Amino acid sequence: MNDLLLDVMEVSKTFARGRLLSREKIVAVNKVSMQLAAGQPEILAIIGESGSGKTTLARMILNMETPTSGRLVLDGTDLAAMGGNAARLAFMHKVQPIFQNPFESFNPLKRVERYLLMTRLRFTGAAGESTAAVAVDAALHKVGLSLKEVGGRYPHELSGGQLQRVAIARALLAEPKLIVADEPVSMIDASLRMSIVNLFRTLRDELGISIIYVTHDLATAYYISDRIMIMQKGSVVESGDARTVLKAPRHPYTRQLREAVLLPEVASAPAIVTPNMNGLSPGAPERRA
Amino acid sequence: MHASVEQPHGDQEAQPLLVVRDLQAYYRTSHAGVRRGIRAVDGVSFTVRRGEIYGLAGESSSGKTTLIKSIAGAIKPPLEIVGGSMEFAFLSGYGGLHRAARAELERIRWRHLSYIMQGSMNVLNPVRRVRSSFVDFAYPHIGGSLKQFEQLVVAHLARVKLDPSVLTAFPHELSGGMRQRAALALATICRPGFIIADEPTTALDVVVQKEVLGMIRGIQRETGSSVLFVTHDMGVHAHITDRLAIMYAGRLVEEAATAEIFRNPLHPYTKNLISSLPRIGEDAPRAGLAGAPPNLADPPSGCRFHPRCPLASEICCREVPVMREASSGHRVACFAVNGGDGA
Amino acid sequence: MVAFIRELLRYRTEFRIGLALVAVVLLLSMMASFSPYPPDSVYVVPPDLPPSLTYWFGTTSRGQDVFWQVSFAIRNTLLFGGTVALVSRLVALAVGLVSGYKGGWVDRALMSVNDTFIVIPLLPILVLFYFVMRDRISWLMLALIMACFGWAYDARLIRSVVMSLRQREFTQTSLFSGMTTRQILTEEHLPYVVPILFSTTMNNMVWSIGLEVTLAVLGFTDINTPTIGGMIYWANQHTAMVAGIWWWIAFPTIAVIMAFIGLFLLAVSVNAHIDPRSRLWSTGEAS
């Protein structure tokens, strides 16, 4: 029991739609189990399309949603049995989230450093604002920023990439063991995306933090994750070592996803000719491999 | 005014469909005596040929959305066309849709020029059946009896693998993919010569996205339309476009046949965009670019990419590089590639 | 907050006009403290005099100075509206917050009751209330019973704001930054609720004052406390219009209409300014 950081046991989540008379149940997550080992930091990607239940699962791990059935145990604590403010703080000390939309992650009316300082003061018992500020600056340096750049700024004064870095720095300030990131780069510009993705790798290797990376993007998942889990309509259809699964998918759905990835390689196939300039029959090259 | 509407299937096949020359589109606001300008599109020139899918790639602040709005003639304050021209094969002499007469526009729109919009999940009127959208949009251009028209619509829907029953459905009764295909059918039913597609598949799941892209390609081949295809997703560009232009901070930085761009990117920005794309099966580390895209209210001097450019030299801070042909059909705006003097 | 008000002053003509109207009415009501006559004494001045330099707004058939009467009346009327608004705000805020944050069946149950209170026609019930209370009805009692009905529509508004706030990601960021629920409510969410609270307060005052005037004109309130409605009631009792004592009705009417339009414009302009789209429009801060 103790050698697991996270133990998800047969969790399900159903949502009821409609009211009183016309009730229908939607199974968002269906008996999903998964484990993360303690002391062995890794990046686990949960992959799925919209409606696959990946976000609901992530929210259950973050205790933002209560499972309909099944159990979640984080570092020895059963999430269902967790009561009281102290227990909640202790939980958030271990698990921190990164959200999809960096522009929405901070209150537009407040300065962003407020959240950084708050996190430090609440979770690590930092003595006073000035020691907290030192830690905040250090955390910002880990994500390639500094308190000088970020201090006193409102969210709209920072770019999406900067804000997502601040969000990661904030999570780091709680010194968590696990970070749950739901589509953390899908709204980040292409030129900045990989530096954020690489950051997750650094967190794993240098800070020993495990990361659950929720995404629809197979390519980035392949790039950074150690293990992956493919979800379809609430169930896990395939899971295992990222490279093995993505290079040789077994489940038909995984194969379908794998084939739908639009790869630049297709275009660099040598059969390409310059488009015909003479209009009517567009000289679109045959590209299907 | 020598404006005239030409048939898309006339004899001037070699004539390009759209020529954009040195377009400048700014957002200008003035309040409390302070004038501010955001130079969202600043000197963009390119040509869309007949029957090709011309791709435009750029990130969120690159100005690509403003460029699309300008071409579509959807100019509302504070957006202004400050300079340059846009000449369409089917509408010459005006220098852009925003200057065309109303009657002219009514004739052109949807018949010669249609759109597939960003977020086109929501382009169908939510309180009316899908059929009425087809009638409103296309019937005035196609004419004939309503019955014939409906037969035509049904036949066209089959091209996007939609059942005729979608016509009697309300938009909310269709799935996201079905709505997207209905929007695609709506945009192509008049067989327009030119289609502007703005992030048409961004909101779709990957499997559906691939299917819809295939349909766009199929219809485009059949009708011989030209498509201006805008998306930030390089994978989509690789899959569907014939030629590709890369936009950065309001200007084009590179343009070539899509395959050429992916095989031999010249501009340092493009190089990074392509080399940073992760690929399944490749384990080499990818690096993102340092810095952030510039604020267009106060862009960097000279080449707007120079603060983030690994190759930047002193001239890049001073002078603006122009697009020059590096090899046949491959244009790039970079001093490091084109050599020092800029012009 | 200060910046918000400064922006309103700068970009919203409605806000400026509203503020000016409300200021005039407030000034008039504050004059009441300097009245040479107690509000309820009659025949202190010669009756039925038209407006003049001595009696600015003329005098009534009951020998009262209309100017000082209007001053007392508008003060009491505003106090009445303020009391109703204050009490009903407490209910609206409580219901809106609970409904919005709790969600689920609590929300559904509260909103069912809420919608009921929106729909029920209040005037017959107030009349019924007067009927059973008769002379024992007091100013405060009426204010409280109106407050019991005046919260529902605004509770719905507050609920919808709260629901969207709860959904927003920054709320989760605050939670995972270790903020307490109280902190999230007061520091993160309150700034979004305050403008709504303000504009609904203005609208609620318009509503309750309108009802009070109506009831008073019909004689269904405590007619001995001078209010705007009470003044019109007495004027009607003395058939002032037929007798040509128009100033007895005209001045209180003008005062209350100024109050109404002023309060309403304040509400409208704040509302419009919260809406980000129209805010961009007016401040010209596009994109």
Add this chain to the structure above:
Amino acid sequence: MSGYAGYVGRRLAQFLLVVFIGINIAYVVTHASPIDPVEQSISAVTSFGNTAPDAIEQMRKSLRELYGLGGTPVQQYLTFWKRILSADFGPSLSAFPTPVGTLIGRALPWTAGLLTVSTLIAWVLGNLLGGLAGYYRQSRGLKLMGVIAMGLHPIPYYILAMLLLILFGFIWPVLPISGGATMNLPQTLTPEFVFSVLQHAVLPALSLILIGVGSWFLGMRSLVSNVLAEDYVVYAELAGVNSWRILTSYVMRNALVPQVTGLAMSLGGIFNGAVITEKVFGYPGLGSLLVDAVYAGDYGLVLGVTTISILSVSVGVLAIDLLYPLLDPRVKVS
């Protein structure tokens, strides 16, 4: 279609809840009084003249029952409901021995007619003009109308009605200012009678319409400016769809959806206004009946009018709710 059935079920449940809570409020209000309402009513009635002692006794008995003053609290409560459900409010005290039900039955059509017609006119006109004002932002005439609406909307019914009364009663007396029809006309469907009814309805209707129009106008105008930014409108504009078509089928059609909900929500308030208007113009509807009943101390009549008001407003709301899916196809899946 099961989605529609579910919707209807929910609306019916809400309807029953409104009636239940409304009647309970009436019960609590009548039982909150510290004074004996029966004796008070009787003294109010008897002070008007000589009433036979046995009639007074009968009244007292009927009133005590109506108030539910006999028996345990539970029995009182049940009796109260029984009388309301059987629509039996006893004889009217002021028009003894005519039953309260008859008086209400006479007054109800006047109110229903006035209210329906004026609300419909105000709603249609306000939405039409507001829609145009939101769409053609630059039009000076429509801008001016916006200013007028802003000024008219917050004025309470009584004040506006009074202003109209002064205007058309004293300054420019062209319209009848009191009553539902000319007194001595037989109440049958003769052209004279109909004309007289219409003529008498002009002023009360006008006051209701003037205030109503303002609020619908302002609501619609802001809704339209929101709808204008929706993708489907922008898209239709880009597609060169005829601008009248865009205004009607796209902009107004979608903006109307919340306005229908708004109509249902404000029906109670509109009814309040009608009560006042009727009193000001001496219109023979529920409002006048209610006010006169209070003056006459007629408890049964006051209670009867109150409960009927709650009931008829709820029915009106239910009717609008049930028509709503015709306008918004999305409710079926909600």
